Amino acid sequence: MRRTRALQAALTATALSTALVGLGTGAAHASPQHTAKPMPTRVAAPYFEAWTGESPAALAAESGNKYLTLAFLQTPAAGSCTADWNGDATMPVARSTFGADISALQARGGNAIPSFGGYAADTTGTELADSCTDVDAIAGVYEKLVTTYGISRIDLDIEADSLADTVGVDRRNQAIAKAERWADRTGHPLQFSYTLPTTTKGLTAAGLAVLQNAVAHHARVDVVNIMTFDYYDGATHDMAADTRTAADGLHAQLAALHPHQSSKELWGTIGVTEMPGIDDFGPAETFTTKNAVDVEHWAAARGIDTLSLWALQRDNGGCVGTGGSNSCSGTAQDTWQFSRTFARFAHRR
Template sequence: MRTRHRLLAGLSAAVLTGAGLVLSPMTANAANLLSNPGFETGSLSGWTCSGSTGSVVASPVHGGTKALAGAASASDNARCAQTVTVKPSTAYTLTGWVRGNYVHLGVTGGTARWTSSATGYSLLTLTFTTGASQTSAEVYLHGWYGQGTYNADDISLDGPGGGGNDTQAPTAPGNPRATGVTATSVSLSWDASTDNVGVTGYEVVRDGQVTPATGTSATVGGLTASTAYTFTVRAKDAAGNTSPASVPVTATTGKDDGPGPGPRFIQAAPYLYLGWGNPPAAADVMRATGVKWFTMAFILAQNGCNPTWDSQRPLKGGVDENNVKAIRAAGGDIVPSIGGWSGNKLGPNCATAELLAGAYQKVIDAYGLKAIDVDIENTDEFESAAVQDRILTALKIVKANNPGLRTILTFPTLNTGPNSWGNRLIEQAKALNANIDNFTIMPFNFGGAADMYAATVNSTTGLKNKLKSTFGWTDAEAFAHVGISGMNNASDAGENTTPQIWTRIRDWSNANHIGRFSFWAVNRDRPNWEFTAITAGFTG
């Protein structure tokens, strides 16, 4: 069995280096590719800043008469970004003048530079080479949480512009149509566009929110029941040319019949980790993808049996609480992930089930939670009979004390289903009458599975069969208690789950009406939040 090494996966997304380190510059191939690089328009034209954190100021400036001011707060790092068209397999140089504490300049999915403290303007420089099929790059600036306002000026991206001689856009997609609706999603199809070179993908647009698609169909999730929505579709080619929008198509979501007796628990909740990997502004991700829930990681122990974020940040009064408030203000919610692969866990540190239940209750009370997830991994929790039983009993206690609370167990798996420790966990959940709502497996790190779709379906079916035999459920009842928590792109074992594979897994999950769908992690889902958008189309 292999389990998840969360912090090791996908670390290539951002490598931060101290101020003053300058890589050897390349020969300039073109003028600055960025628009409004010195903010001399007096506006943020060309740039998109998180929330309302960005503004243009007249002082202090590095050159000209204007500069960017980014108001970083305890809950927002004031990220401002711009996307440009680039050439594949080509070297570029990015430079910028910044001042303030922990100001970052970088390329999404690539390298970043930062300065820890600069009272005057300081130059940051980095070089990067685009991927073999990369046609766009997102340049970003941001400060750091709680470090106050930073300034940036005279940003330059030097290199050849993308597109070459291809300036012809694809034709507009034809005959867009709704092919299915639920209370929270609309499925669409359309006729393919044509292009002089070739269409590389499509985008479904609703109220400014974009759902990417590689083929001629997509499901847009995170919608409101009994509501009419209007969609258009546009095509893109390798040169970055975008087609005109299709004719609009309008569809109305289905009726939400309300909870009723024994409502199903359904949740699409990708992981968001504030302790690593340049965490994005959750509200921006929600607007871009339609996702409503996040699994926020990780609640660990501090000084014994005391729950905190990452064993260091308090439950209340910090960046984590501010992010929860921002997510809820945007119409979403969170489920905390308690535990994980590494760190100081509550399960082993709380001596009794009653003390552990008390720790869980502190988390529930801090945020008025609807659900909690205990991510049980490694030898200290998953492979300990005593800790397994302690966690199950504690969850039984908090569920009895919090009517309506949903409880989730997340744990590793083999490619055939639960291993012996997973089987024991399920059997003990039955024996202790823990009334767990969802058993979520992590179908990856199988040792190098070549077909991640088949491996995920096999392991999930194995979990369903174990729940069916243990609890005496039907197939449908067992699937309703099943969850999948995947890993986007490369796993620690080198297995690759592409957006296409993740879409197939989601569609299989919808067809079998499982209860929960998640992946690790939004932090790694850059630059277009493609896996998050796919996950938002989970309807259960």
């Protein structure tokens, strides 16, 4: 998913200041849970743009979200094996960065899902497995997230150049398998999700190859989360209908990969991320508040695992007519209207 490096750089100082304020409260030094709670079987977890300097816990409370996907972790430079939030060395994987916020989410019965990659990292060689050639070091970063923050799911947003980096794909899946074996040995619940671009009929060949490689390395992928926006095919879309056909296509692809799993089990490994309002392509790809209601009803009926938004900070009507903004949906809506619609999904049983 997209973000601008200019915006990230402009807000780095604000983000650091926020982290230092958290240190002053003492909450950032609180010990993480020794064993995190497993993820629920149905979760709403919007992406949070971690470079804005805002508090994820505060926005989660305002919007009614218990779970957030924190985006993104990446290396500070290509060739590095160190992952920092936003690729910023002043924002390491440490309790001093987002520790207090993640503890607050956990205290409310939720959690954070750290996410690696994203469009900027995936096009600059700074996605962790593209950057680092040491599989053990990559797995070690995944494990450090678990022990530092008490999280139980890690998301990998792989798109653009990272999909074509077959060596990086191979390393990433080997590292996932290693981290999963570590989690089993040490009693930590740990899931991995792959967030991948999609067509209206399912994954592209490159996205499917990522999952095929995971199977080859015995890396368990608990959730395949498709980005049902930015199709860039020149057509006018009913975004809710296209979400359904994209997920149907993914379900068929997963059935071929995992023939021993039931249809219900396969639906339970699917996630969907929508972009509220007008996406990067433009008005022809507009996900409306009515689309959100339709998708939430469909997701609950199908029994998928995750509903998400790119991104939480877009969930407001502050820029009607503007497409692809990081801070508003471009459509008329109530603030947090998409979040509140998707929150119903998590409570349905």
